[in-house]
């Protein structure tokens with residue numbers, strides 16, 4: 001059994017859809033409220049480590065997709081979660097993986113995804129005088145809006 | 150009885166690290182009780198900028214994420230985009246990529262050794278290692294024309310080829326460096342001053358390292374087998390395999406020796422590549438537009454796993470380029486580990502993970518019209534120094 | 543009366559001589575990629591050895607005569623750059639190292655970048671290159687000192 005098959009088994013209970021976009025990768029779509037449970041399952045089985053969190057803005061479909069990449073050796077497992085673009089919010093996984101803190105701070109300030117329960121919600125990258133509510137990695141970002149009056 | 154608590158801000162401009170990052174340590178007496186970090190002084194918004202530039206322009210931008218590991222950034226990017234576009238890269242090009250990547254690792258580790266020595270108050274070693282680092286800088290310059298930001302990678306291959314004469318100068322440089330590295334390895338485990346600052350300091354157990362998600366030499370020093378060159382050989386690492394270097398102690402000393410021992414692997418790989426360089430083209434054809442899709446590209450930078458997520462929407466621009474640098478992985482665990490240590494150990498602890506916060510044109514010398522040389526030799530510099538003093542007086 | 547004038551002149555010349563012969567420099571990275579910074583660091587190491595010209599790179603702006611700037615100025619670093627400049631005692635000089643510091647370089651138009659260094663503080667000398675070679679940086683500093691000496695350093 002390869003590591004990816006094992007992961008597929010671990011996540012079977014929550015997977016809405018499973019894809020293999022390239023060799024060595026597995027994408028599993030899950031519902032937002034299942035994130036912590038799925039992460040815990042991976043963590044308990046000692047499946048790889050969290051390599052990063054990517055946000056993807058898709059204004060056309062009115063969604064922000066959040067990708068949690070887990071790596072184990074050459075394998076990459078991605079948990080994909082679609083959030084509504086209006087008021088996106090997701091639970092923090094720091095209780096399971098404390099090192100996710102930095103990634104969550106980045107996600108919050110770049111995409112405006114509220115990460116509920118993240119231990120340190122302060123800004124990581126953006127300047128102090130950045131206008132609240134303006135998120136640079138959203139597709140409709142305009143630089144002028146970021147300057148606070 | 151609880152003593153008074155202080156918050157000590159360090160940075161963003163500080164003598165310890167050459168890059169801006171702002172740390173705040175709360176201390177009780179000399180003991181650190183809390184640590185936070187604020188980045189963003191070097192945040193330029195590169196990920197967004199990649200969405201506004203075309204595939205080729207982004208390459209030069211991404212190269213300038215970090216001047217120390219510029220080549221590995223473009224390698225990750227090129228490998229990803231080439232995979233998306235379905236472009237075959239000639240084996241010679243892949244081998245040259247690996248060659249330059251290993252040379253870059255040599256320069257980066259020697260640089261780090263110097264900075265770590267400086268933090269430990271051992272400036273002589275700093276000067277030594279940087280002097281020797283000039284050897285590899287010369288090699289890189291000879292190969293690519295620039296000391297930093299070599300821009301050797303292009304989409305579809307590499308820009309520079311090498312011949313036997315060039316290979317010979319590289320071999321000579323590597324021979325010299327190998328001898329020096331033996332000396333350093335000897336030094337860092339025996340010099341009492343250095344050992345006092347490193348042995349048993351900032352120890353990370355294997356469980357902690359795995360759990361906290363450390364990558365790169367910092368993880369390997371705690372016996373966590375994470376090295377993408379071995380686990381998932383990219384570019385030409387399948388033709389020229391490397392061996393993973395592991396240490397068990399997990400303290401600063403182990404982090405120093407992992408990096409130094411890795412250098413020997415790099416020297417070996419560099420020599421093998423020079424001996425067995427595949428023949429053929431150095432560049433494949435790259436289309437202007439890249440077909441729709443997503444890819445993950447992971448490579449082993451000198452500091453650890455570098456993670457790229459690239460999404461194309463079928464045009465000549467990227468839909469999204471996500472870069473996760475190894476420092477972001479390693480910094481959070483270090484903040485946790487700082488607690489309980491002496492304040493005086495903080496610079497060393499930070500330097501131990503080798504943080505890189507920032508993570509083209511050709512070389513230019515500002516020169517007078519009279520001077521024809523574009524480069525100064527040692528002797529010329531010396532004479533210039535004397536002259537400057539003479540005429541000032 | 544004449545003697546006093548002479549004395550003042552002598553004093554000024556002495557000050558200029560002192561300042562241009564052993565200036566201290568401080569380095570600030572306002573958002574660079576590191577390339578320029580490691581080359582600046584390389585200038586103080588044995589092959590280049592900036593100290594042979596009497597120039598010392600040290601940590602505190604309060605003891606510095608020359609501010610060596612690298613990188614485009616990011617929004618977060620802007621305040622710091624201004625503050626460091628203000629903390630330096632007069633007379634002070636600024637050296638902008640690298641394409642980014644001169645024009646913003648490849649980072650022009652990025653959302654967190656204010657732009658070049660001379661949009662924030664006055665710059666006395668520019669060293670182009672991405673990154674400039676250590677020799678170029680040394681040359682830049684020496685040209686700066688030459689200029690300072692020729693103009694006479696006012697207090």
Ligand code: SF4
Nearest residue numbers: 574575577640641642
């Ligand atoms: S000029 Fe080049 S080397 Fe210097 S900071 Fe800018 S991109 Fe980096």
